[in-house]
Amino acid sequence: MSTRDTAWPAGSPCWIDYGAADVDGAKAFYGELLGWTWSGGDPEYGGYLNAAKDGRQVAGLGPLMTEGDPPSWTTYFATDDAAATAQRIRAAGGTVVVEPMEIGPVGTMVIALDPQGNAFGLWQAGEHTGVQRFNEPGSLVWNEAAVxxxxxxxxxYTAVFGFEWDPMEGMDYATFRTGDRPLGGLGAVQPGLPKxxxxxxxxxxxxxAVSAVEAGGGKVLHPAEDSQFGRFAVLEDRWGAAFSVMQGAPEE
Known part of the structure; x- marks a missing residue:
């Protein structure tokens, strides 16, 4: 069982959330696809909801922050000092879109763009420590950027988070880490797939999962296929937000 109840180390992808044009529809779509239950939605937090899998939080969902923006998933990186990390983002050529914002006792968030315009977030944990269940069906297993x-x-990202990189042989792709454990990946933009x-x-x-997404009005951007990491597919929900799914690595 892969669970965590304390704040994630700085630089780790620690939380994800979905900006929804149709909150009720997105709740139903992802709840059915991934087996999530929902809590929260209080007006004082802008209607923001937490998704749980088997009693532990796995993702967030809320209304779009800016009307007219496309629905999408955001990856948040853990930080011990949101203001200092925001300053490193600016110094490295990125843009801070939402300055460090305390959300009561829950934590502090930042929304930023890297120099190529790719959005990501920071999360300085308070009472909310981030993902509590991971690497299991219905939970986050990987974060990566196509650039x-x-x-x-x-x-x-090295300047901001101190990442070290491990290129993958024969691929325009590298994984990043701050210690011994890979935290995510970075690769080239592929035709027809999200940036x-x-x-x-x-x-x-x-x-x-592919069948369920198609039945729910979504699309397949990359059909399910086997890889050295497991069987995966790239999908799009019915509002146009992309995400991937990964089945456990095939048996030898």
Missing amino acids: EDRAGAQDF GWSVCFAVASADG
Whole structure:
């Protein structure tokens, strides 16, 4: 069982949330697809909801912050000092869109863009420590960015988070880490697939998830196929937000 109840180390992808044009519809879509239950939605927090899988929080969902923006998933990186990390973002050529904002006792958030215009967030944990269940069906398993300039992106994220990089042989792709454990990946934009940061959910069956997304009005951007990491697919929900699913690595 992969669970965590304390704040994530700085630089780790620690939380994801979805900006929804149709909150009730998105709740139903992802709740059915991933087996989530919902809590929150209080007006004092802008109607923001937490999704849980088997009693532990796995993601957030709320109304779009700016009307007219496309629905999308946001990846948040853990920080011990949101203001200091925001300053490093600016110094490295990025843009801070939402300055450090305390959300009561819950924590402090930042929304930013890297120099190539890819959005991401920061989360300084308070009572809300981030993802509590991961690497299991119905929860987050990976975060990665598709960028037009991988070398430039690596320089930026190294300056902000101190990442070290491990290129993958034969691929325009590298994983990043702050210690021994890979935290996510960075690769080149692929035709027909989304640009920027994306989220990948573990599922019991990639093919089953593909069928469920299509039945729910979504699209398949990359059909399910086997890889060295497991069987995966790239999908789009019916509002146009992209995400991936990954079934456990195939048996040898």
